[in-house]
Amino acid sequence: MEFPISSTVAAFLAPVVAVAIAIALHEVAWRVLQRLFRPTNAPVLSRVVRAGRTATRFALVFAALLASVPALPLPATAMEMLARAVGIGFIGALGWAVAGKVGAVFDAYLDRSGPNERGFEWRRRRTKLTVFRRLALLTVLGITAGFMLMTVPLVRTIGISLFASAGVAGIVLGIAARPTIANLIAGIQIALTQPIRIGDSVVVEGEWGNVDEITSTYVVVRIWDDRRLIVPLGYFLEKPFQNWTRDAPNILGSVMLYVDYSVPIPALRDQLRKVLDSTSLWDKRVWNLQVTDLKEHTMELRALVSAPDAGTAWDLRCLVREEMIRFLTEQYPGSLPRERLDLARPASGAAGERLASMESGVGANGQT
Known part of the structure; x- marks a missing residue:
C-alpha cells in the first residue's frame, strides 16, 4: 500500500517542484539579463528587461503548471477543466508580458529626449510613438483575448460558425464597428501625416487650446481655462480647424487701437517699442504699428508683435493694450475717441430772440 501513496504524493508534488524551478530560472535569467543590459550601454533593452517582470x-509559472498537470491523478473531467484554466492563465500572463515589453520599447524611445530638447522634433516623434503604442497594445490585447476565448469549446464552436457565415457576419460587424474602425484608421493617418501633434496650439469649434492627449479614438484638447474638449479623431481629417504651431511654435499677435485723428502716430510707435523692449514676452522678431483704417469718428491702428508661442503671445497682447491705453490717458487724453456735438446759436430772427430770453431767465441757482 505504500507504493501507490508515494506515487500519488509525488504526482501532486510535481507541479510544486516545477513551479519552484520556473521561479528560480526566471530569477537567474532576470539577474543575468539585468547585468548584461544596463541603462548606460543599452537603454532600450535594459528597459525592456525590467518591464513586465511580474x-x-x-x-x-503557468507554463510549468501546464506541463505538469497531465501527471496529476485526477478524473478526466477535472483534468480537462484544470488544464483549460491553466491554459487561459498562461495565455493571459503571456499577453500581459508581451504588452509590457512592447510598451517599454515605445516608452524608451519617448524618453530619449531630455527636458531641454522637447521642441518640434520631440512633439512630432511623441505623436507618432503615442498613437502606434496604443495601436500595438490594442492589437496584443485583441490577440490575447481571442486566444483565451478560443480555449472555451462553446466560444470556439460559435467562432467556427461565424467563419462559416463570414459574409453576413462581416456585414454586421462592419456596420457595428464602423465608428471604431474609422477612428483607428484616422489615428494611423494622423500619426503619419500629423496635421496635429501633442502640444500643438489649435482652435477647434471656436475654442483655443493645446492638444493634451491623442488616444486611439479621440483627441483631448486642453482649453485655456483648463476645460477639456474631447474631439473624435475623424474630426481632424474631415473638418477644418486652426493649428497655430503646425510648422513652428512662434506666432504673431495683433492689438487693435481706436483713437482720435489728432493722435501723434510717431509718439505711439516709440512707446510701443519701449513697451516691447521692457518685457521678456517679446521674442524680438517682429514689431510694427500701422494705420489700418479710417472710420467716421476714429482712426484704427494695428500693433503687430511676435512671441515664442501662443500662450506668451496672449500675455504680450494684453500687456501692450494696457500700456498703450495708459500712455494715451496720461500723455494725450484728448486723443481718445470722443463724440463731438456743436450747438450753433442763431445769429438773428425770432429763434435767436427766444433763445436769448430763455438764457436770461435762468437764475444763479438754476431756477427760472
Whole structure:
C-alpha cells in the first residue's frame, strides 16, 4: 500500500517542484539579463528587461503548471477543466508580458529626449510613438483575448460558425464597428501625416487650446481655462480647424487701437517699442504699428508683435493694450475717441430772440 501513496504524493508534488524551478530560472535569467543590459550601454533593452517582470514570472509559472498537470491523478473531467484554466492563465500572463515589453520599447524611445530638447522634433516623434503604442497594445490585447476565448469549446464552436457565415457576419460587424474602425484608421493617418501633434496650439469649434492627449479614438484638447474638449479623431481629417504651431511654435499677435485723428502716430510707435523692449514676452522678431483704417469718428491702428508661442503671445497682447491705453490717458487724453456735438446759436430772427430770453431767465441757482 505504500507504493501507490508515494506515487500519488509525488504526482501532486510535481507541479510544486516545477513551479519552484520556473521561479528560480526566471530569477537567474532576470539577474543575468539585468547585468548584461544596463541603462548606460543599452537603454532600450535594459528597459525592456525590467518591464513586465511580474508578468513574465507568472507566464513561466503557468507554463510549468501546464506541463505538469497531465501527471496529476485526477478524473478526466477535472483534468480537462484544470488544464483549460491553466491554459487561459498562461495565455493571459503571456499577453500581459508581451504588452509590457512592447510598451517599454515605445516608452524608451519617448524618453530619449531630455527636458531641454522637447521642441518640434520631440512633439512630432511623441505623436507618432503615442498613437502606434496604443495601436500595438490594442492589437496584443485583441490577440490575447481571442486566444483565451478560443480555449472555451462553446466560444470556439460559435467562432467556427461565424467563419462559416463570414459574409453576413462581416456585414454586421462592419456596420457595428464602423465608428471604431474609422477612428483607428484616422489615428494611423494622423500619426503619419500629423496635421496635429501633442502640444500643438489649435482652435477647434471656436475654442483655443493645446492638444493634451491623442488616444486611439479621440483627441483631448486642453482649453485655456483648463476645460477639456474631447474631439473624435475623424474630426481632424474631415473638418477644418486652426493649428497655430503646425510648422513652428512662434506666432504673431495683433492689438487693435481706436483713437482720435489728432493722435501723434510717431509718439505711439516709440512707446510701443519701449513697451516691447521692457518685457521678456517679446521674442524680438517682429514689431510694427500701422494705420489700418479710417472710420467716421476714429482712426484704427494695428500693433503687430511676435512671441515664442501662443500662450506668451496672449500675455504680450494684453500687456501692450494696457500700456498703450495708459500712455494715451496720461500723455494725450484728448486723443481718445470722443463724440463731438456743436450747438450753433442763431445769429438773428425770432429763434435767436427766444433763445436769448430763455438764457436770461435762468437764475444763479438754476431756477427760472
